[in-house]
Amino acid sequence: MSAEIEIQIIAVLTAASCAIPGVFLVLRKMSMVSDSITHTILLGIVLAFFIVNDLSSPFLLIGAAVMGPVTVWLTETLTKTRLLSEDSATGMVFPLLFSIAVILITKYAGTAHLDTDSVLLGELAFAPFDRLMINGADMGAKGIYVSGVLLLINIVFTAVFYKELLIVSFDPVLAAVMGFSPAILHYSLMTTASLTAVGAFEAVGSVLVTAFMIAPAAAAYLLTDNLKKMLVIAVGIGGISGILGYRTAVFFQVSIAGSMACWCGIFFLGAFMYSCGVRKINKFRLKTKMQP
Amino acid sequence: MSNTENAVEVSRLTVAYNSKPVLDNVDLELPRGMLTAVMGPNGAGKTTLIKAMLGLIPRVEGQISFPRIDGKKPCIGYVPQSESIDRDFPVSVLDVVTMGCYGRIGWVKRPTRDDRDFAMAMLKKTGMEEFAKRQISQLSGGQQQRTFIARALAQRADVYLMDEPFKGVDSDTEKSIIALLKELRSEGKTVVAVHHDLSTVSDYFDWVTLINMKVVANGEVKKVFTDENLNLTYRRVGKAGAAL
Numbered sequence: 001m002s003a004e005i006e007i008q009i010i011a012v013l014t015a016a017s018c019a020i021p022g023v024f025l026v027l028r029k030m031s032m033v034s035d036s037i038t039h040t041i042l043l044g045i046v047l048a049f050f051i052v053n054d055l056s057s058p059f060l061l062i063g064a065a066v067m068g069p070v071t072v073w074l075t076e077t078l079t080k081t082r083l084l085s086e087d088s089a090t091g092m093v094f095p096l097l098f099s100i101a102v103i104l105i106t107k108y109a110g111t112a113h114l115d116t117d118s119v120l121l122g123e124l125a126f127a128p129f130d131r132l133m134i135n136g137a138d139m140g141a142k143g144i145y146v147s148g149v150l151l152l153i154n155i156v157f158t159a160v161f162y163k164e165l166l167i168v169s170f171d172p173v174l175a176a177v178m179g180f181s182p183a184i185l186h187y188s189l190m191t192t193a194s195l196t197a198v199g200a201f202e203a204v205g206s207v208l209v210t211a212f213m214i215a216p217a218a219a220a221y222l223l224t225d226n227l228k229k230m231l232v233i234a235v236g237i238g239g240i241s242g243i244l245g246y247r248t249a250v251f252f253q254v255s256i257a258g259s260m261a262c263w264c265g266i267f268f269l270g271a272f273m274y275s276c277g278v279r280k281i282n283k284f285r286l287k288t289k290m291q292p
Numbered sequence: 293m294s295n296t297e298n299a300v301e302v303s304r305l306t307v308a309y310n311s312k313p314v315l316d317n318v319d320l321e322l323p324r325g326m327l328t329a330v331m332g333p334n335g336a337g338k339t340t341l342i343k344a345m346l347g348l349i350p351r352v353e354g355q356i357s358f359p360r361i362d363g364k365k366p367c368i369g370y371v372p373q374s375e376s377i378d379r380d381f382p383v384s385v386l387d388v389v390t391m392g393c394y395g396r397i398g399w400v401k402r403p404t405r406d407d408r409d410f411a412m413a414m415l416k417k418t419g420m421e422e423f424a425k426r427q428i429s430q431l432s433g434g435q436q437q438r439t440f441i442a443r444a445l446a447q448r449a450d451v452y453l454m455d456e457p458f459k460g461v462d463s464d465t466e467k468s469i470i471a472l473l474k475e476l477r478s479e480g481k482t483v484v485a486v487h488h489d490l491s492t493v494s495d496y497f498d499w500v501t502l503i504n505m506k507v508v509a510n511g512e513v514k515k516v517f518t519d520e521n522l523n524l525t526y527r528r529v530g531k532a533g534a535a536l
Contacts (some may be wrong), residue, residue, distance in 0.1 A: 027381060082310060160400055167391050170381050175347050177370045178395035225427035227382045290496075 003128035004250075006141040009037050010127050011242030011260060013147035014203045015212050019220075019238035020154040021193040022213035026221055027169050031214045032087070033072060036094035037190065038197045038209040040071040043101035045198065050108070061198055068194025069187045071097060122205030124246075124256040143203060150199040157192050158231065161185065166227060176199035204257035212238060219271035237267045297450050298359055299324040299482035300345060305354030307340050314340045316505045318354070324361075325480045327473055329487040329497040333526050336504040338486045340374065342453050345484075346370060350488075361450055367395070369449025371440050373456050379429040385439050386424040387413055392446025414442040419468060434465030441469055445476075452476065453484040470496050492513070493517055 025034050041064035047064025071093060078089035102180060127143040132283065139145075164185055166173040172182040193213070199210045220233035243262025252259070300451050302320040306313060315337045317476075322328050325380040330338050345348045345356055346368065358366045371394075375393055389411040415421045428436060437457060444452055457473075458466050473483050487493065493513060495501060500517050502508040502525040509516040509525070 027378075057312060161392060163402060164399065166383070166387075167394055170383060170388075171377065172392070173343075173346070173348060173372055173376070174370055176348055177368060180394070180399070219397070221382070225382050226384070227387075230382050245383065 004043065004054035004246075006128045007124055007256070008246050010141065010143040010148035010203055011124060011246050011256070012146050012239045013144070013151050013242075014200045015148060015216070015242040015260060016235045017154045017196050017202050018209060018230060019216040019234035020151075020158055021099075021189060022217035023220065023227075023234050024165055024169055024189055026132050026217040027227075029274070031210075032090060033075075033190070033220075034193060034197070034213040035210045036071055036075065036090050037068040037194050038201060038206045038213075039094050039098040040101075041065075041067050041194050041197055041201070042206060043067055043097045043104075044070075044194075046101045046104045050104075061195065064198040065191050065195045068197070069190045072187070072190045075212035090103060120202060122203050124203050127203060146199050147203065148188070150196050154192060154196060157188070161188070163174060167190070169171055192280055204260065208257050208261045211261035211264050212241075215261070216241065216267045219264075219268040222271040222275040237264065241267060294295070297321045297324055298322060299326075300484065301355075301357050301359065302341075302345070303355045304350040305341075305356065307337070307344055307345060307349060307354075310353050312320060313352075313505065315344065318503070318507055320507055320510055322440070322482070322501070322510075323499060324482050325477060326482060326498040327477055327496065328482070328484045328499040328501060329493055330484060330501045330503065331487055331490075331493070332503040332508075336525075338503065339455055341503065342455050342486060345453055358451060366450035367448065369444045369447040369452040371452065371454040371457055374433065374437060374440070374460055375382075375520070376455075377428075377436075377440075379436075381428065383428060384424065385415065385420060385426050385428060386411055388428060389442045389446050390441055392443040393527055395447060411442070411446050414445040415439075417445060418442040418472065432462075433460040434462045437461045437469065438465060445472070449481070451482045452484065454483065456488065457488045458487070458489065477511060490522070 020035065025031055028289055044063035044065070044067025045060045046063075047067075047133040048057070048060045051063075052059045073104040074097075075086070075089045075093045077085060078092065079086045084092070121252075128141045130142045132142040132145055164175070164180050165200050167178070167180060168182050168185045173183055175185075197206075200212060204212065214233040217230070218239035219237055220230045224230050241260050241263035244263045246256055248254075248263070250258040298321045298340065300322040302322070304317055304470075305315055305318040305320075307315040314335075318341070330341060332338050340349065344351060344354075346358070358368065360366070376411055386408065390408055392414070393403055393407040393410060397407065412421065412424060415424055420435065420438050420442060423431060423435060423439075431439065437460070439458065444454070457469055461469070473485075477498075487497070494517065497513055499508045499511065500513050502516070502521055504525050509521040525532055
């Protein structure tokens with residue numbers, strides 16, 4: 001398989017898996033939580049790295065997956081004191097945890113292959129160099145497997161708990177009355193979102209993961225009234241942005257992650273203009289109908 | 293002490309937000325098979341009482357119990373205050389009503405065709421079947437409330453707790469909702485609803501609970517819905533307001 005195709009496969013799988021938790025974050029009006037999580041999981045990765053001293057250890061994933069819900073919990077605990085609003089609490093917690101991570105990296109991990117640039121921006125172009133070797137045989141780029149597994153986790157989680165995610169997002173009170181604990185589902189969702197962010201973060205860096213989680217979901221939200229369709233459209237927009245982003249980046253010789261995020265933005269703009277147009281037409285129809 | 297004729301028993305319930313009491317030492321017994329109105333001025337703790345009954349908010353003190361019916365734990369149904377719902381959520385009317393069945397279905401399993409048919413039947417009952425495929429933002433306030441009543445019916449609950457079921461609905465809808473509630477009563481179900489309109493209490497409800505942080509009166513409408521009790525319930529806030 002050529003490096004080009006491998007990069008595109010990773011891009012599509014990553015963008016598609018980000019879009020799934022993104023849909024629920026958008027519906028629960030928690031978009032900025034994704035920004036928060038994608039930064040603080042770095043602290044989870046760094047702490048796990050100090051324990052195992054191996055950058056390719058799966059423990060790094062676990063560290064990150066734990067740090068996401070911890071971030072949310074810290075933010076909610078601060079909010080519950082009612083001494084500061086939720087957005088201020090978010091603004092306090094994630095820069096704090098993120099900055100600790102940045103300091104730890106620059107201070108102690110300077111010699112290891114864990115530098116701030118690759119963490120912040122990721123580097124998809126180098127992904128094909130990291131091979132998965134089994135008994136000396138080359139099984140392809142490791143990134144394909146990581147992003148594939150993450151997409152699978154997201155699809156399975158959403159398919160199995162679709163009903164629960166729907167009711168908890170739409171009416172948490174009824175969900176609680178019926179015994180579907182909003183807290184359990186909330187933190188499960190935060191855990192899968194964090195896991196997804198870790199995978200995505202190797203490919204596109206922590207700054208742009210938010211774009212892949214939120215933009216496709218927000219665009220899909222404007223295009224449909226049906227949650228299942230919204231999930232499919234969001235995944236589709238994410239995937240197509242992955243391919244178009246790569247092609248554009250090669251053509252203009254610019255950052256792959258940057259152009260992928262741009263395509264997500266372009267799709268959102270398209271959806272936005274479409275839904276503005278539909279709204280205008282509906283209004284016009286209503287007016288002409290009302291005239292005698 | 294548990295009386296089998298009661299649907300809900302509340303004892304010594306105290307709830308506080310930020311150490312400011314909202315409900316103070318509330319003792320309450322609501323009878324089974326009746327329509328009960330919970331009334332009181334704004335900030336009297338009506339919604340808090342409903343939420344406490346649902347076990348959704350931490351209590352400082354007190355007990356809430358739903359006595360068993362024929363040895364079985366009663367199923368509790370709930371109708372939310374209409375403005376607490378996100379109207380733009382991508383769900384159809386039928387999706388919303390099917391949610392009423394989720395409690396019976398349990399974790400992970402999916403709603404079956406039977407569940408959806410049952411939800412459809414409940415929509416028919418509330419006169420909403422033609423709107424089944426609509427997204428909820430495309431409904432009027434009255435139609436939305438009918439949808440949530442249909443969802444409550446789909447829960448097949450024994451005790452229904454409703455937070456202002458008549459808020460923002462037209463008079464036709466109000467009449468049809470009360471007809472449905474009376475039908476529930478004839479099936480032996482209990483309905484506890486937060487209510488505001490003093491003029492309709494005697495027509496709609498059998499039992500009334502007047503609260504203002506504490507229980508002012510609790511009993512049959514004929515007996516306790518008196519000017520004296522109403523003055524006690526509604527005037528107290530006036531005094532507190534003046535003190536502020």
